[in-house]
Amino acid sequence: MEKLMVLWESTSIPHFEPGQLIMMAVGLILLYLAIVKKFEPLLLLPIGFGALLTNIPLAGFSEVGGLLYFLYKAGIAETPLFPLLIFMGVGAMTDFGALIANPRMLLLGAAAQFGIFATLFGAILLNGLPGFNFTLQDASAIAIIGGADGPTAIFLASKLAPELLGAIAVAAYSYMALVPIIQPPIMKALTTPEERKIEMKQLRVVSKREKIIFPIAVIILTMLFLPAATPLVGMFCFGNLLKESGVVDRLSDTVQNSLINTVTIFLGLAVGSKLSSEAFLTVETLGILALGAVAFSIGTAAGVIMAKVLNRFSTENINPLIGAAGVSAVPMAARVVNKVGLEANPHNFLLMHAMGPNVAGVLGSAVAAGILLALVG
Amino acid sequence: MEKLMVLWESTSIPHFEPGQLIMMAVGLILLYLAIVKKFEPLLLLPIGFGALLTNIPLAGFSEVGGLLYFLYKAGIAETPLFPLLIFMGVGAMTDFGALIANPRMLLLGAAAQFGIFATLFGAILLNGLPGFNFTLQDASAIAIIGGADGPTAIFLASKLAPELLGAIAVAAYSYMALVPIIQPPIMKALTTPEERKIEMKQLRVVSKREKIIFPIAVIILTMLFLPAATPLVGMFCFGNLLKESGVVDRLSDTVQNSLINTVTIFLGLAVGSKLSSEAFLTVETLGILALGAVAFSIGTAAGVIMAKVLNRFSTENINPLIGAAGVSAVPMAARVVNKVGLEANPHNFLLMHAMGPNVAGVLGSAVAAGILLALVG
Amino acid sequence: MEKLMVLWESTSIPHFEPGQLIMMAVGLILLYLAIVKKFEPLLLLPIGFGALLTNIPLAGFSEVGGLLYFLYKAGIAETPLFPLLIFMGVGAMTDFGALIANPRMLLLGAAAQFGIFATLFGAILLNGLPGFNFTLQDASAIAIIGGADGPTAIFLASKLAPELLGAIAVAAYSYMALVPIIQPPIMKALTTPEERKIEMKQLRVVSKREKIIFPIAVIILTMLFLPAATPLVGMFCFGNLLKESGVVDRLSDTVQNSLINTVTIFLGLAVGSKLSSEAFLTVETLGILALGAVAFSIGTAAGVIMAKVLNRFSTENINPLIGAAGVSAVPMAARVVNKVGLEANPHNFLLMHAMGPNVAGVLGSAVAAGILLALVG
Amino acid sequence: MAEQLTEAALLLGVGMAVVFAFLVLLIGGIQVIAAYVRAFPGESAEQNNTTNTPASPSTTELRPDLVAAISAAVHAHRHTNK
Amino acid sequence: MAEQLTEAALLLGVGMAVVFAFLVLLIGGIQVIAAYVRAFPGESAEQNNTTNTPASPSTTELRPDLVAAISAAVHAHRHTNK
Amino acid sequence: MAEQLTEAALLLGVGMAVVFAFLVLLIGGIQVIAAYVRAFPGESAEQNNTTNTPASPSTTELRPDLVAAISAAVHAHRHTNK
Ligand code: NA
Numbered sequence A, B, C: 001m002e003k004l005m006v007l008w009e010s011t012s013i014p015h016f017e018p019g020q021l022i023m024m025a026v027g028l029i030l031l032y033l034a035i036v037k038k039f040e041p042l043l044l045l046p047i048g049f050g051a052l053l054t055n056i057p058l059a060g061f062s063e064v065g066g067l068l069y070f071l072y073k074a075g076i077a078e079t080p081l082f083p084l085l086i087f088m089g090v091g092a093m094t095d096f097g098a099l100i101a102n103p104r105m106l107l108l109g110a111a112a113q114f115g116i117f118a119t120l121f122g123a124i125l126l127n128g129l130p131g132f133n134f135t136l137q138d139a140s141a142i143a144i145i146g147g148a149d150g151p152t153a154i155f156l157a158s159k160l161a162p163e164l165l166g167a168i169a170v171a172a173y174s175y176m177a178l179v180p181i182i183q184p185p186i187m188k189a190l191t192t193p194e195e196r197k198i199e200m201k202q203l204r205v206v207s208k209r210e211k212i213i214f215p216i217a218v219i220i221l222t223m224l225f226l227p228a229a230t231p232l233v234g235m236f237c238f239g240n241l242l243k244e245s246g247v248v249d250r251l252s253d254t255v256q257n258s259l260i261n262t263v264t265i266f267l268g269l270a271v272g273s274k275l276s277s278e279a280f281l282t283v284e285t286l287g288i289l290a291l292g293a294v295a296f297s298i299g300t301a302a303g304v305i306m307a308k309v310l311n312r313f314s315t316e317n318i319n320p321l322i323g324a325a326g327v328s329a330v331p332m333a334a335r336v337v338n339k340v341g342l343e344a345n346p347h348n349f350l351l352m353h354a355m356g357p358n359v360a361g362v363l364g365s366a367v368a369a370g371i372l373l374a375l376v377g
Numbered sequence D, E, F: 001m002a003e004q005l006t007e008a009a010l011l012l013g014v015g016m017a018v019v020f021a022f023l024v025l026l027i028g029g030i031q032v033i034a035a036y037v038r039a040f041p042g043e044s045a046e047q048n049n050t051t052n053t054p055a056s057p058s059t060t061e062l063r064p065d066l067v068a069a070i071s072a073a074v075h076a077h078r079h080t081n082k
């Protein structure tokens, strides 16, 4: 009978706290979004499963010796190994051709970062409400959700506000998945049908050498002027150079496949382990979710408005829709631009033109993360 | 001349102890079994080579700073990273379709675990002989050999009896390779030719959604009732969900290939490093080998008998041979069932029917490991 | 305004030291050599990029918590994990067939190691010049450059002279890339046109079993007589056995592809992190570069002379050119032999014959590293 | 040892009981899942359609290089038959 | 909170200024690269040739197995037409 | 430095001697292996057979899609020749 008592005590049931049950439900919702709704499944499926595992009483996944504890410590806390390796992989999958062909697109990528800095201001304003007490560090980590870039958000949150990391990562990936729902109304509200119909000149061909020199130039400029941004920008450019150099195809291939896949799984599980009830079930999480939506919306609007300004002062036509791609969320935002463009003008294929601001937005938010790290870190 | 003395002293020859020579012979035998006899070569080849390396005087593979020391510490001792990642990979290679189509097969997977618990009793009985002094922890770690599942055995041994880990892992993989020799006589002794001829109804088609929900249901039930089993069952279900969800095929692909292959090499070398003469050349190792054979045999017999009972009380015919697949050893045990079935009835293909108890056996032994961990850990 | 000052202080510009700018130029030169000149790009591209990253003020790549610091510590300093895993991968890509068919080629691989030991003597001689103060450990680590084998050089340097590791690795890979320029003049100076025209008998077919037993025999002899060489030789033979055994093709495939590629990137970045200005911008680095060239040249000459001696005392013809392949630098040195041979005799294909001394040179320098480790380590 | 044996016997009983209890529970779980899937089949069909579309080249359509081969073959044949 | 708000406003201004400054700098960088590549195109062409040669099977050449298929097809056809 | 030079000279001598001794030993090892394999060739042949069977598609057999292409080509050709 004593063994049976031990056994009963060793089930979870007498140990569950209500918060853990709610968090397991959150994990299941993330799995549902990932599998059925296909919301960024590469990350949200592992995060959701990690959330399930970490909230089991007695299983010890997130205690010393546990698998998730180890992954979080080795890959995020001690060194931001996982987000940087993912960024390297994303760099190796990115083609900067469209941006090199039309470098002014960088201005759109810059404008869209207004979403980040405006949200930072908004997060401090939220402190006026009861229950919110964000430090400037917290506010910066939350605001980076507006960068629409998962590894950047995880990297910055791990440095500035580790206790908010779980909520920030979930918000970042969820809103990236919601780009097709969030962006179109804003894009349509800020443009006239005529503007949306504007066709753009075909991009010039970019030579192999330009593509090779580009990542080297980016890292050198970053090193000189924004060293705090070099971990992110450096690994991104390294991955891109592996791809574009053409001399290490076998390395580039591994970086784009087995390495990024392995790290994605580990990163997702590790992030999931931060979805404990104490950390997640707070009013601050609601604030983070709200601020994330605000950040995305402001970034989209700022990109579109910047594109309208550019169009006015440019000799060549610029369709203002492509400004929305400046938030990054590669390549989904560019596809949304293309879709909204086609609705206005069935002969207007904006995809390639939107790739320029799209990859510019990746650089822009990595730069913004570097600035925040330098100023409030 | 002094340099020559230093040189002579730096050869292994004046430092060899007899035990190390014997262990190197053991390593060579494992390589022979792996390469020539094709006994579970994926694990036994690295284990055999690790055994060679760890027994070299002065080479320091298993001392601080040595490669095998590092692999064992990082991947098994501090966190059971390697066995859990392998389990994830196995999960991603497992198709639960046959089990979902015929869930009663879980009873066969349950029955076969009798091999584990009976052997636990037998290990304590062995303490009556001189030279044996197994604790309840040791006995549990040995008994899990009867689960016919390598990563489960390594996981449990690393928690309950690390000093026996080498012998237990070698025994587990050796007996898994011997399944085609150990099982058929037992299967034939316990069944009549008529029983072995029984044909079974074709399995129903299992929908994609059932396959997706299944691993989630398994992990939730495990979390509620057997949290101690969640590391194994959780990573297994996670791997299976990566595969079945259909939305993260690139992750599933990496988990089934480069990740599991890399970890298999590391795990094998790390396990081999535990084959030192002090740990392995003991009378206890003989006991472990004997108990392992007993465990396999009892498990096989229990599975077959359970299948006979089921056949009696079932409206649909059940060929008792498929009970033998309940010990797991996927997919070898199922193939053995198919082969013995064909001998009795050349038109009787039992392979798909045996896959049900086969994968049920994997869950069964992971559950048994959880119970042992909860009760004696 | 204060924020602007913080911002200016947070750029690299007020913090740069001249040495860091020079080292960044060194990094760019390495990238140029790798990408445009295709000098061993698999290693020199990551090393060059690592050199860029590590010399950025304030970025902290090589400080506690930094990515490169972590990679160096985990993969080289605490355990020589990265060089050993690369050696395992190289082993899995090596075919010993040509050597087994003509085992006397091992004598050429032995002779070429004279480059290592003569350079060791030369390094101590250099101490006569002002500014040089090499210990015997330093001299040994430098001399191993003559082994023309990157992982071996990194392995030995990490043990004997970690502060010289960056310069030694860069020298080793640079000279390996320069083999087609360094070797031909030496080869031609030491041979007559008639000697270069010598055709060799076709090699016998080597059976699968010989190829399987060979790595096992090598590791056993190494274990007995040179345990200090077992980390390198052991992992090399393990990789080779994975390949030749034919029973673990999926492991061999991963070792030759995603695993070695991943580790190559990590190793390159980690080595690059040792290219700091304090460590690299010394007169000793110039000495290392000079000694490396000497080592390669002496090794080449010794191999050719040994081949001439063998040719005199052998019943079968031996083309002395193949002795040059004994320095290893697989497979470049063998290709150079083939090319120089074709210049003298357009019908003379020496590639297969040169593969024997070529792979013998890998074993030879690993053995030499073991001797140095045993005697001065 | 007697005490250990009692412990082991207890573990044998409790262990097998829990293994059976747990796997029987799982049988129930599978049946509930099957019932649920049978009750709401519509979404399933839709989902099956989307998830069953593989990225791999379809085997029923001829691939472009094969089409090129065919036309080349036909073309070559015509010339030889002239 | 007033102090925090001032800080946040300052960050908003400085941050956007630096982001724009940096990316404008990058526009200049890209134009310099493009000018450089236009000024020294010779090496580029040569390099393009070497780096553009992929290891993958060329799509314009018929692969050996396709050629075998074609000849088999033509051959088979002749026999049937006789 | 004189002492270091003596040490280095000694290392040079001992090192080369050991390298040669070890690799000569290896020559002997290879010859023993070759003799062993020659003495017991039967098992070798059997093993060669099993390990030499590759999993890769055989190049002598026409693959199904090629066969489909051929028949399509022949079929198309017949229609055009009518
Ligand atoms: Na962005």
Ligand code: NA
Pocket: B146, B147, B148, B149, B326, B327, B328, B329, B361, B362, B363, B364, B365, B366
């Ligand atoms: Na089992």
Ligand code: NA
Pocket: C146, C147, C148, C149, C326, C327, C328, C329, C361, C362, C363, C364, C365, C366
């Ligand atoms: Na060498």
